[in-house]
Amino acid sequence: MTDLAAIAALPKPKRDFLPxxxxxxxxxxxxxxxxxxxxxxxxxxxxxxMGMMIFIMASGLTLVFGLMDVLNFGHGxxxxxxxxxxxxxxxxxxxxxQADSLLTNLAxxxxxxxxxxxxxxxxxxxxxxxxxxxxxxxxLKQILMTTGGLIVAEQALYALWGPQxxxxxxxxSLRGSFxxxxxxxxxxxxxxxxxxxxxxxxxxxxxxxxxxxxxIRAGVENREMVEALGYRIRRLFLGVFMVGSGLAGLGGxxxxxxxxxxxxSMGNDLTVxxxxxxxIGGLGSIGGCFIGALLVAMVANxxxxxxxxxxxxxxxxxxxxxxxxxxxxLYAVTSR
Amino acid sequence: xxxxSGDPPRSRALTLILVVVIAGLAITPLVFPGAKAMxxxxxxxxxxxxxxxYDLLLGYTGTVSFAHTMFYGIGxxxxxxxxxxxxxxxxxxxxxxxxxxxxxxxxxxxIGLFSLRVEAxxxxxxxxxxxxxxxxxxxxxxxxxxxxxxxxFQLPELLRPGTVxxxxxxxxxxxxxxxxxxxxxxxxxxxxxLALLRVVNSPFGRVLQAIRENRFRAEALGFRTVFHLTYANxxxxxxxxxxxxxxxxxxxxxxxxTSLSFSIMLDILLMVVIGGMGTxxxxxxxxxxFILAQNYLQALMGAASNxxxxxxxxxxxxxxxxxxxxxxxxLLFIASVYFFPTGVVGxxxxxxxxxx
Numbered sequence: 001m002t003d004l005a006a007i008a009a010l011p012k013p014k015r016d017f018l019p020x021x022x023x024x025x026x027x028x029x030x031x032x033x034x035x036x037x038x039x040x041x042x043x044x045x046x047x048x049x050m051g052m053m054i055f056i057m058a059s060g061l062t063l064v065f066g067l068m069d070v071l072n073f074g075h076g077x078x079x080x081x082x083x084x085x086x087x088x089x090x091x092x093x094x095x096x097x098q099a100d101s102l103l104t105n106l107a108x109x110x111x112x113x114x115x116x117x118x119x120x121x122x123x124x125x126x127x128x129x130x131x132x133x134x135x136x137x138x139x140l141k142q143i144l145m146t147t148g149g150l151i152v153a154e155q156a157l158y159a160l161w162g163p164q165x166x167x168x169x170x171x172x173s174l175r176g177s178f179x180x181x182x183x184x185x186x187x188x189x190x191x192x193x194x195x196x197x198x199x200x201x202x203x204x205x206x207x208x209x210x211x212x213x214x215x216i217r218a219g220v221e222n223r224e225m226v227e228a229l230g231y232r233i234r235r236l237f238l239g240v241f242m243v244g245s246g247l248a249g250l251g252g253x254x255x256x257x258x259x260x261x262x263x264x265s266m267g268n269d270l271t272v273x274x275x276x277x278x279x280i281g282g283l284g285s286i287g288g289c290f291i292g293a294l295l296v297a298m299v300a301n302x303x304x305x306x307x308x309x310x311x312x313x314x315x316x317x318x319x320x321x322x323x324x325x326x327x328x329x330l331y332a333v334t335s336r
Numbered sequence: 337x338x339x340x341s342g343d344p345p346r347s348r349a350l351t352l353i354l355v356v357v358i359a360g361l362a363i364t365p366l367v368f369p370g371a372k373a374m375x376x377x378x379x380x381x382x383x384x385x386x387x388x389x390y391d392l393l394l395g396y397t398g399t400v401s402f403a404h405t406m407f408y409g410i411g412x413x414x415x416x417x418x419x420x421x422x423x424x425x426x427x428x429x430x431x432x433x434x435x436x437x438x439x440x441x442x443x444x445x446x447i448g449l450f451s452l453r454v455e456a457x458x459x460x461x462x463x464x465x466x467x468x469x470x471x472x473x474x475x476x477x478x479x480x481x482x483x484x485x486x487x488x489f490q491l492p493e494l495l496r497p498g499t500v501x502x503x504x505x506x507x508x509x510x511x512x513x514x515x516x517x518x519x520x521x522x523x524x525x526x527x528x529x530l531a532l533l534r535v536v537n538s539p540f541g542r543v544l545q546a547i548r549e550n551r552f553r554a555e556a557l558g559f560r561t562v563f564h565l566t567y568a569n570x571x572x573x574x575x576x577x578x579x580x581x582x583x584x585x586x587x588x589x590x591x592x593x594t595s596l597s598f599s600i601m602l603d604i605l606l607m608v609v610i611g612g613m614g615t616x617x618x619x620x621x622x623x624x625x626f627i628l629a630q631n632y633l634q635a636l637m638g639a640a641s642n643x644x645x646x647x648x649x650x651x652x653x654x655x656x657x658x659x660x661x662x663x664x665x666x667l668l669f670i671a672s673v674y675f676f677p678t679g680v681v682g683x684x685x686x687x688x689x690x691x692x
Contacts, residue, residue, distance in 0.1 A: 071457045143400045148670040155663030159654040272468045275461045316469045
């Protein structure tokens with residue numbers, strides 16, 4: 001019997017599709033409530049774009065937790081750092097940003113995003129070595145250490161850039177929206193969706209189709225076994241941590257452009273949202289994180305449209321509802 | 337030793353510091369009647385109680401809650417809203433207490449039952465989310481809470497600064513409503529800290545410590561850990577809400593920045609860790625160090641920042657700016673978690689042995 005036949009003979013792992021259907025059901029259920037089809041499309045696109053941005057920020061956090069049982073309360077710092085670093089490129093080259101040409105705009109946006117990712121990734125390296133390495137396996141100290149790191153990072157940003165809000169205008173060619181009939185879709189939201197999908201597919205490809213991804217998934221499942229097989233899982237984890245931090249930085253840039261402003265407290269504010277997403281999705285699960293981000297964004301957008309007052313606590317209600325249904329999140333990956 | 341529940345400071349240096357701090361707090365209104373000294377002393381009293389209640393959670397059960405300011409805020413707002421809407425009377429104060437404390441406890445019960453079943457890390461995240469939602473609610477429901485501006489109110493006649501009970505001539509100092517309020521807060525805080533000392537030294541407190549050390553084993557011994565943790569959460573919430581009430585009485589104001597903001601939560605965390613987790617006494621030390629630093633170190637930093645600016649050094653003026661003092665405190669925090677995980681109290685109780 002060949003290897004292939006042996007694999008085919010194995011029973012297929014059961015696929016759990018229920019959570020995947022959840023955002024679809026939610027979106028369809030909202031259609032009659034909202035009434036007008038065009039505002040429904042606009043809201044759905046808006047929540048998709050927002051969800052993608054949150055997903056980019058949250059994906060690193062969930063992987064880091066899943067792989068190494070480390071919850072980084074300072075994750076928000078990488079988000080702010082990314083946004084601030086992007087201003088280093090975007091503000092001096094304001095004329096390129098204002099130019100009415102998609103190519104020129106992207107020529108300045110892409111390096112800004114890459115620089116932001118590089119700097120927050122490098123910062124991730126420092127944080128992992130200095131703050132997290134000494135306290136592996138001790139949850140309480142991890143929370144305290146990373147919270148301390150968050151304070152220091154936020155204050156350092158204030159010291160370096162000042163406490164004022166930095167306005168960060170969108171590039172000219174990404175302003176406005178495409179109008180199809182009576183449906184308006186903001187251009188920047190399309191870009192955000194695109195980037196988010198690329199990141200999601202990229203992570204899924206790496207996790208499912210490469211050796212490193214195999215090791216990461218194995219590490220999530222059983223760390224000791226991977227170590228026993230001779231792989232240096234600490235180094236693997238360092239890599240994941242850096243990538244996660246870099247993604248948080250990218251998310252920070254995108255969020256800053258979305259809000260068109262940068263402030264050191266943004267990381268802090270987004271941390272809560274990112275945590276909710278990670279909890280809903282199930283700690284350590286990329287797919288769950290993706291769906292969680294979508295759900296959170298949908299509830300925020302639809303809720304804000306239908307019952308504005310409820311939008312303030314809608315995320316908490318969503319989290320409670322999901323945890324009632326599945327106490328360990330949509331997809332419980334880790335045995336922890 | 338009855339009053340300390342059989343848990344004395346167990347270190348000569350620590351006893352000395354505690355006596356100095358408590359005596360200093362007790363005579364502050366007589367020796368330093370100025371507004372700033374009184375404010376600092378009051379803040380130390382209130383935060384010592386608040387931090388001690390947080391220590392019950394963090395130090396004794398090992399759960400990290402980010403919702404402690406929420407309970408503090410509930411207490412503050414309960415008093416503020418009651419006195420604001422009912423006028424300055426003792427009935428209003430009583431109403432605030434009667435509504436505020438059960439509300440805080442019910443909320444703690446709900447959060448506890450819902451999320452203490454799972455791991456510490458989950459609880460930390462859920463409390464963070466709930467607390468931030470509460471902060472948003474408090475600043476948005478402006479018909480009730482006054483929104484971002486908060487609620488200012490009048491105190492009952494007896495506690496007002498203008499009320500002079502004993503004039504300066506008789507005793508050499510003035511006993512006015514303000515001083516009376518101060519002693520009310522001082523005694524209430526001391527009572528709460530002693531009560532917490534009682535709680536942690538009871539059999540119940542021992543179970544909490546057992547859960548902290550090994551939850552699985554505590555459960556195997558037949559303790560219902562969820563029940564114990566939730567109970568501890570409720571006690572901590574009650575004390576935090578009471579501390580919030582005292583704070584509102586002193587400030588004659590309750591608002592999001594003074595009672596609910598995330599930065600207060602971080603302050604509490606810093607105080608517990610600097611003072612020493614799992615000791616209760618650490619709360620007094622931590623609160624004293626932190627608040628003295630907050631009020632007097634900032635002036636020093638301002639001077640240093642100006643000096644650095646005049647010397648033309650780059651970056652340093654920004655880093656030493658008085659508003660950036662949290663940066664240095666954050667560094668101190670990380671260093672103390674790493675190097676002195678037992679805090680000041682633990683250090684004084686078990687001085688490091690010289691290596692042979």
